[in-house]
Amino acid sequence: MxxxxxxxxxxxxxxxxxxxxxxxxxxxxxxxxxxxxxxxxxxxxxxxxxxxxxxxxxxxxxxxxxxxxFAAPAPAADGDAAMAAFLENAIRPWAAAPVVIEAVEAQNAVTGGYSQEKIDELDAAWRAQLDSGSSDLISAVTDNAAAEFLRSQVDASNGKVTEVIVMDARGLNVATSGVTSDYWQGDEDKYSMTYSVGPDAVHFGEIELDESTQRYQAQISFTLVDPDSGAPIGAMTVAVDGAALF
Incomplete structure (x- = not known):
């Protein structure tokens, strides 16, 4: 010791x-x-x-x-290997479920022509709803069929998966297992290091302490693709309990 x-x-x-x-x-x-x-x-x-x-x-x-x-050395390669294994064994089998892919493609048809100004307005509206109690925009993301599916996967993981976000091609939330702090993820690594990179892109975040729950978790993000063409259509981020990786 x-x-x-x-x-x-x-x-x-x-x-x-x-x-x-x-x-x-x-x-x-x-x-x-x-x-x-x-x-x-x-x-x-x-x-x-x-x-x-x-x-x-x-x-x-x-x-x-x-x-x-927090000054201790961090063998990142070990963490990446653990997260890669978890991604392939515990996330990939359900990540491309039809209910998820269809929800992303349907939203892409709506948001594909949005300007950045429009996206910023929606993101600001989401944040305002978090504080006001109004939830029209938030409910559209958390109460759809894809969101119900995500919550079922969180429940089925027995605590290993703590949260899931599905994003469209613009980085906007399509479905989430819980309420996120913002609507647009396009300025974060979960989107910019996945969808923006290509169909096979994966991004592994740090293992971090969630101060509100006192649990360690890591974010695993990757590009979602059209099952027929293989073209990128969006991205998914899965928060994993740190203990599930060892």
């Missing part, structure tokens, strides 16, 4: 706080190696679960220790 704490001051990724884009909270990045260490050692010999949980909470309570934690 002493050796592990001593290594935390070495080079690595720094602490970062930001809005994750999928929901209305702040996320804190945790290097994959450190997350894996705590996950694998929380019930190890010589330390009970409650004691290890106290150790982790204490580390996040003190700025100095938290700074050391």
């Amino acid at each position: 002493k050796a592990a704490w001593a290594s935390l001051g070495q080079s690595g990724r720094s602490r970062e706080k930001r809005n994750c884009g999928m929901c209305r909270h702040v996320a804190i990045k945790l290097p994959l190696g450190l997350f894996s260490y705590f996950l694998s050692n929380r019930d190890g010999p010589g330390r009970c679960r409650s004691e290890r949980n106290t150790m982790i909470r204490t580390a996040f309570s003190f700025p100095l220790l938290a700074g050391l934690l």
Whole structure:
């Protein structure tokens, strides 16, 4: 344990706080190696679960220790491999379901000609509805058949999948399993690193701490394609519980 704490001051990724884009909270990045260490050692010999949980909470309570934690090296390749395996085994089998593809194609027919000004107006309207309680625009995204399908996949995952967003060719929400913080994802990596790149594009996000739920999760994003032509039609982002990757 002493050796592990001593290594935390070495080079690595720094602490970062930001809005994750999928929901209305702040996320804190945790290097994959450190997350894996705590996950694998929380019930190890010589330390009970409650004691290890106290150790982790204490580390996040003190700025100095938290700074050391977030300076730990992060073997990104290991995380990418774990997320790639989860994508192929637990997400791909349902991601291209007809109800999803049809919803994206139908919205593309409507939004394909939207100007950026129109998109910005819709995004502002979505944010206003979050604060006002009005939900016409939001309900159109969260209460459709595709959204119901997404929620069924979240439920069927037994906690491994925490949230799903489906976007059209412009980066606008088509269907979501829950309410997102914004309507347009086009300025975020989940869209710009997938649909904008090509039909086979995949983007793996950092494992991050959701401060509202105190759960670690990672975002797996990829391009959605037309099943007949293989042409890109939109994108999907799936938030995965960090523990499901190990």
